[in-house]
Amino acid sequence: MKNNFSDPLTKMDPLGYGSGTGSNFSFAYDNAAFSDRILTIQIVPNSKSDGEGCSSTAGDLDRKRKRRREETSKQNDADVLTQHKDKVLNCTMLDTEVLAYENQDEEAVAMAEESSSRVEMTTDHPAALSVKTIRISSAILAAQSPFFYKLFSNGMRESESEKQLVTVQIYASEEAAFVKLLQFMYSNTLSTIPATAMLDVLMAADKFEVASCMRHCSRLLLNLPMTCELASLFLNLPSSVSIADAVQPLLDAAKQFLAAHFKDITKFQVEVLNLPIAGFEAVLCNDDLQVASEDVVYDFVLKWARTHYPNLEERREILGSRLCHLIRFPYMTCSKLRKVLTCNDFDPELASKNVLGALFFKAEAPHRQRLLVAEEGNASCSSFVERAYKFRPIKVLNFELPFQQCIVYLDLNRQECNNLFPAGRIYSEAFHLGGQGFYLSARCNMDQQNSFHWFGMFLSMQEQGLETFTVDFDFAALTTLSEDYVSRFKGSHTFTRGKGVGFRNLVGIPWTTFIAQGSVYFINGVLRLRAVLTARQ
Known part of the structure; x- marks a missing residue:
């Protein structure tokens, strides 16, 4: 009899499994009347790196996920055993690839000798902690999962009178999540469970290729209040899970939360x-x-x-x-x-x-x-985009001859200047002249009669270093009316530690005129300032 399944790998989007009708077949779960197979779940001890027990705490889940990533390259994703009468053929699943073989002793033994870690012919499983059986419908599971579709449609040549026993081997830590996954494949819904348990179901869904469950888990997790611990767990998912389209909104939300927090x-x-x-x-x-x-x-x-x-x-x-x-x-x-x-x-x-x-x-x-x-506008993390630094970046040109001199360029955008009103300050990065540290600051301040607000610029010496230091200075600004910087304030000053000098009204106009649209001091929305400093020691 010809198989009624059409190949979903060629006719369906892999992410389309189980997303068509959303029908609820929960009445058929583990029901003999609606089942054509018996699924035997062999529960084996966790790998040694998992330690003792299977705690469901977030911390343990975090550690478990780290270990699972390390184990991905060392062990198989799932062990699927097809049992015919007394013999069990252990077929390892690597990601979405299924290595299924017909029940031929010679072929199985030869494969076992070639790679004992992949295929093993055995009649018992002494390593199993326990064995559970569930009656299943191959049609329901195959419709939801390419994994089960390939399992049920590959190499099964049994008479209709024989019950086919399909055996899946899982770790003890995966048992609860796997059972929840099976229930979802019938009902298209999940009962209320903790976030860490939901993440386990998400990973089981990835392992057994149930994309609809991955999307469902992702939506439920997105509705939870985000915390640092939860965001870290999301971002620490195994790589096979984190690259799935269904999980991407979850990862994006975690990243946005951590960036803001x-x-x-x-x-x-x-x-x-x-x-x-x-x-x-x-x-x-x-x-x-x-x-x-x-x-x-x-x-x-x-x-x-x-x-x-x-x-x-x-x-x-x-x-x-x-x-x-x-x-x-x-x-x-x-x-x-x-x-x-x-x-x-x-x-x-x-x-x-x-x-x-x-x-x-x-x-x-x-x-x-x-x-x-x-x-670099489309890059996720551009190296050329300037952050909102507390100390504004500057450009500095240093000269040693004929005397020690530096030219410092400081650019401020309109929003940064707006934020200075009514009494704010913004500082530049530190720079050095003659071995002494200095920095510039821009301010919004009142005149001495408290009549108007003005834009001011100041030069200060850091507290570390010399007791006194004499500097000639020249503050200038670029305008739309000139091709070069126009000097606005110059002089000479002997600095002492932590002290500064500057001009309260650098541009000579009130604040409202200075900051207004159409101001000659903003070129493409940027105020460009320059300080020429010469050491007189």
Whole structure:
């Protein structure tokens, strides 16, 4: 009699299994009247790496998922045994590939000798902790799962009077999830269970190729209140599960939650350092990450890598393959970039490549920089996109002859300037002149009569270093009316530690006029400032 099943692998989208009618056949579950097969579930002990017991706590589930990823390349995804009378043929399933053989002793024995880890002819299973049987309908299971379709339609040549016994071997930790999966295949619904148990069902659905159950689990999990622990578990799913389209919304939600929750990583240093690599990547890919400067991100990446990968060779590999692209080298300070070149954690060739790329970007004209940012616009984590740094990036040109001098360029967009009103400040990254540290600040302040708000610019000396330091300074701004920077305030000042000098009204017009649309000081929405500083020691 010809098989009534048409091949779903060629006629159906694999993700379309079980999604057509949504019919409820729960009445047929384990019901002899509606079953044509008997499914024997052999429950074997967990692998040694799983340890003792099968706790369902989130922490244990997290560890279990890590171990399962490591075991994927070492062991089979499922052991399917087709039992004919007294003999059992153990056919290993690798992902969606089914190695099924007819019941021929010679062929099975030959295969067993060739690869004892894949096919084994045996008549008993002393390793099984327990054996359970469930009456099943091959039509219902095959309609839901390519795994069961191939199992039922490959090599089964029994007379109609003989009951075919199909045996599936699972780990003890998978028992509850597998039974829930079978029930779903009949009813297209799941009872209320904890999130960790739902994740187990999700992985079982992936293992036995029940795409409709994967989508159902994903939807239910998406409706749960997201937590850091839950997001970490989602991102720590085995790779075979995480690449499935049905699970992608779950992973996206977890990444968005972690990125928003750990927006200010300096407040959650311990928590972020304990995140799995997928969660860590999600946090540092955030363009709105609140950090003082990109130097902080660089130090944080190194600290995470040294914590999780104490072996230097492994650390270099993970930095090069997964973490290096998280660091936006073009926005690091030059002093920090020098340290990258001598950092032993990075492969020297990789370090040189990133530092040179950063320096070339810094040297580009603003329109070329914007073009580079636009070219990487679709990248998930662009190295050229500027974050919302607490200390604004600057460009610095240093000269040693005929005297020590530096030219500092500071750009602020309109939104950053808007945020300064009515009494805000924004600081630049630190830079050095004559070995002494300085920084610029932009402010919104009142005039001495408290009549108007103005835009001001100041230069301050860091507290570390010399007691006093004399500097000639010239503050300038670029306008739409000129082709070059126009000097707005100049002078000479002897700095003491932590003190500064500046001008409350740099542009000479009230704040409302300065910030208004059409202001001559904003070119393509950007205020461009320059400070020329000369040491007089």
